[in-house]
Amino acid sequence: MLDAIAETFPAEWKVSSPELVAETATSRIVKVRLEDGAPAIVKHLTPLGMREELGGTRYLEWHDGKGCIRLLAQRGNNLLLEYAGARTLLDHLNEHGDDAATQVFVEMFLELSQTKQTGRPAPQDLIPLRTMFSGLFTKAEGDRKRGVRSQFVEAAELADRLLNDQRDVQPLHGDLHHENILYGERGWLVIDPKGLMGDPMYDAANMFYNPLDRDDLRSSESRAFSMAQTFSHAFNRDITTILGFGMVHACLSASWHDEDGNLDESKRSIGVAEAIKRVLQTI
Incomplete structure (x- = not known):
């Protein structure tokens, strides 16, 4: 074959x-x-x-x-x-811990951010970040029409505010997480980009949501706060914006699962969003 x-x-x-x-x-x-x-x-x-x-x-x-x-x-x-290599950032997390994996992510993120500083023209036909959130907005609108103020409605309102106040807009990977960062002959490299255009803090959002099989990490308020602090210091961005993108990304993922009829995964995704929301309420 x-x-x-x-x-x-x-x-x-x-x-x-x-x-x-x-x-x-x-x-x-x-x-x-x-x-x-x-x-x-x-x-x-x-x-x-x-x-x-x-x-x-x-x-x-x-x-x-x-x-x-x-x-x-x-x-x-x-x-x-x-060929990027066979060792993933998830392997690194399993061997050295979550904090070590987060530090590798920060270094990769900063390296990717340098491309914009070269002045190289960005591609013109990448997917706008607002378009990426269409599933969440559709789900929230359906809930509004039914008179339900769901997590999706709240997340859609926050997403709208974040998307109306984007900073440092540039090409984004769109799916940056532990299994899309690999180690090989050239060191750590990113694979499988989607190709979006928007605020780079969206590319940090997926780290709160991953690894997918580690609900102990995904639902940890202390981990969400610590990771957001690390990103805020490293990327010079407001911690509430970083946490906000983490929350709305989790709800966006939940809306996709809901649309597919995978209610168990939708519930797990909402659990990530709720953990981040609790952290936001303390700041």
Whole structure:
């Protein structure tokens, strides 16, 4: 099967030894060898992936390897990508603890932030951050019409305020978390960007929500406060803004799960938002 998959890759890439890494609704990830024997990744986008993830290629091109993997080539729905390594930031957390993983994230975030300082023009067709929140706004509007002042309504109001007061707008990864930061020959690198445009504090929001299987961390008020303090000092941003983006991102994720009918995951996501809300109420 993998040999048949490899036959669909552009011949000029001269890739070999395909190994299936993952397959999702948006893409098939295949590890290959380049002509010189070096590892690389071929990401074969599905029609859904073509709609949702092509902006990520422009994000990679904008950074040009600074803090993230390089886009080596593209042909249609096939992307040839630099191999980032096999060790994730989640592995680092499991071995060295949450604080150590958060520090690596801070260093990566600051490195990615340097690209804007070069004056390199940003891609013009990335997804606006407000568009990203459409699912939350839709869910909140439905609750309002039913006369319900739900967590979604409250979060949508906060999201609207944050989106009306964005600072330092720039290209965003859009899905920056422990399993999208990998360690390899070039050190820590970011993979799998979505390609958004907006306030960079949204890219910090996912850290409150992750790791997905660690509810002890995700629902910890002390962890949320400590992480927000770390981000505030490192990124020179108001702690309430950072926590606010963390809260509304969790509710956005809950709205997606709700739309998919996955009520258990929606409830877990709301639990993250409620923990962050309790911290916000003490500040």
